[in-house]
Amino acid sequence: MKKLVALMLALALCMSMVVISASAEETFKIVMMVDTTVVDQNNGRDAFEARWEELHPGFDLEIIQPDHSAYYDVMQQRMSSGDWPDVLILSSTYYADYAANGALWDMTEAWENSQTKNSGRFNGDNVFEGLKIDGKLYGFAPYRGNGCVTYVKKAWMDDCGITEAPTTYDAYIEMLKAFTAKYGTYAVAAAGFVGNEAPFVNYLPEFYQDAYPYFIQQEDGSWVDGFTQDNMKAAMQRIQDAVKDGLIDKETLTNTTADARNKFYDDKFGVFTYWAGTWATNLKTNLEANGKDGELIALKPLEGLPAYYDRVPPVWCITSKCSDPQKVFDAFIDTMLDGGDCQMLWTYGVEGVHWSKSAGTVLAGTEKEKTYEDGQFHMLENLEKEGTLYTKNHIDPMLSLASFADGYYDPKEDSVKPEAKAAAELFNENSRLAAIVPATPTLSELNGELTTLKGEIIADIALGNLSVEEGFAKFENEGGLEMSNEIVASLNELNK
């Protein structure tokens, strides 16, 4: 009897092992690492994961999602430990660096043969061209990086008798002078005379024009430091003149983005270059909340000036340690913009959790209360922040690089405010992608010091502490040109 029981137990154990291994074979696990640009634990991540797995039978998605501000710390710790995720999201700096160091899977061929690229709905070829490093693609961006457009207060134009938005630099400067004369204040303010990250010049595009203070690749493929070019000297002269004439707020040097926004809301200035899309609505509503006229005119790039800079978007990459990168590409990346349910999930979240088409009232009992009829698309109340609604999940519908498939309901028309849509469309039609600079050991070694020196020279010239000539002489005398040349040489070395 004992032997029989032992035999049966052994058999049961074997059977269970077979069942477990069989089920393990059926399920392919994808470990994904992402910041909080995807809904987090407090905002229905479990529902997102469950819905993704429902749409991808046979796959098990494991999400590693550190706090937003700690993402790159945690991500680097994970990479340094050797326990790499299969797929992760990276900013442009890490993307170039990790690609150069062989940490990312080359998805060029997979992308060329992908359903997304060949769907006819994809509109981001120029973005993807910009993502290529040495002709190879290592990351996938489902949306544009977005950028800034210049907004002008309509009421200020009316007060100054300006009926047409300026289309040339001269008309633009005349408008700024008219604002300054009328209101006795500066006309433009920004957060810094130069940005801390690419595309660096996006807050003062009319003054920088074609100048760019970082490394740029020329048409023949060779690299130069934009800071050492003549157009940078001309740009610095324009900025210095505008600060001296009181057209640009000299506190631009110490303004944070919040400072600049608050000054704009307080009517301290009338021309503000800020993010396209949703921010057009935010600027309008905040102006109105302050009792000011909220009507803004988004300017097209001035005649003869290059298009606005589109920030390099964060990209989804497959690590080179992934056991089956093609399978991960097909299931995870190539479905993100499938034009159907999966794109809906990545764009708006989970039905019943983040959005709904059922009749109901959202933000009940508040001033913003709104009732929807059955079948009407609407976003639901934020699970974490009472009194606010979700606006999107991972993909901003205005920046998405692919439309929904024909016949599939696209909620964008019902969920996006007209001014945001107009600003986003203007930007999309008039933007170019900021270049990705490949990582080299010399760049990594010298760029920290070089960037600090460039920042100081730009600030000193802008504030009139140095003339343009003195500023660039200082750059040379203090080792800037030497560092710059070394980095350029290391970049050109990559072309050989």
Added chain:
Amino acid sequence: MASVTSNGTIRARKKPLLKRMSKYWGFYLMFIPVLVFVAVFHYAPMFGIRYAFYSWKIIGDPKWVGLANFEKLFSQSQFSVSFTNTIVFSVVKLLLNTGFAVIISLLLNEMISLKFKKLSQTIIYLPHFMSWVVTASVFSLLLSPSNSGLINQLLIKMGVISEPVYYLADKGWWRIWYYIINVWRETGWQTIIFMATLTGIDPGIYEAASIDGAGRWKKMRYVTFPALGNTIITVLILNLAKIMNLFESVFVLQNDSVKRATNVLQTYVYYQTFNAGASADYGYTTAIGLFRSLVGLALMLICNYASKKVRGRGIV
């Protein structure tokens, strides 16, 4: 058990270590979590020091470079500026803060109205509880060169200056305001320790001084101030050991115009890491950190020695 030594003194014989430990096993048990905590979170990370001798950019294996990171360190002009700034900012800040804290403590101690004294104490303690980010925002507004900048407008009204000055963008003024802001924020908090010392002075000494004909000034000069002497030295010594830890107060007040002139070691490391345009070389930044730690250790040992001399006991 006891034993008699050769010179005839009786010495208690120690029990074996294990026996003594078993007698107090409860204490040792309670100590284990602390020991594990210190070992895991304080000692184990120290193995990271080895990266100071490697070139390592997270991806790939670290490459042994020997002392190359230190050679680079000492050849960088920005490093020497940052190191000098760290020492100068810290020492000046320490002296100013301590000096003002002593003066304010003495003034507070002389206040007769208890209510007013408590109110004054509360007001001067409060800035300490503001974060550095908020402090920087407040002073950016106060020091603004625009019409809304209170300091500039006051100085113009008083006829001290004719044009607004952009204090935070001027390398010379930036340092002065850095010290002023630090005094404003930290002095009140430092008065606590001096006030405690003053409270502990025997009232009998003041009475005796009064009988001897001493007025308020003489009592302060000959009784109060000498009583504070040891505390002042102790505070200076204790703070001297921490002078390499300077980051937030400098970082939040910096801008492009003054960054290179005002960098301290920790902000230098920050910019080396985050302005690299690629993954920074963690070997190099670890080398800077190790150098900073060694200087901090040397300072602490000097302070410990000084403390033993002055107070009769060390700080570690």
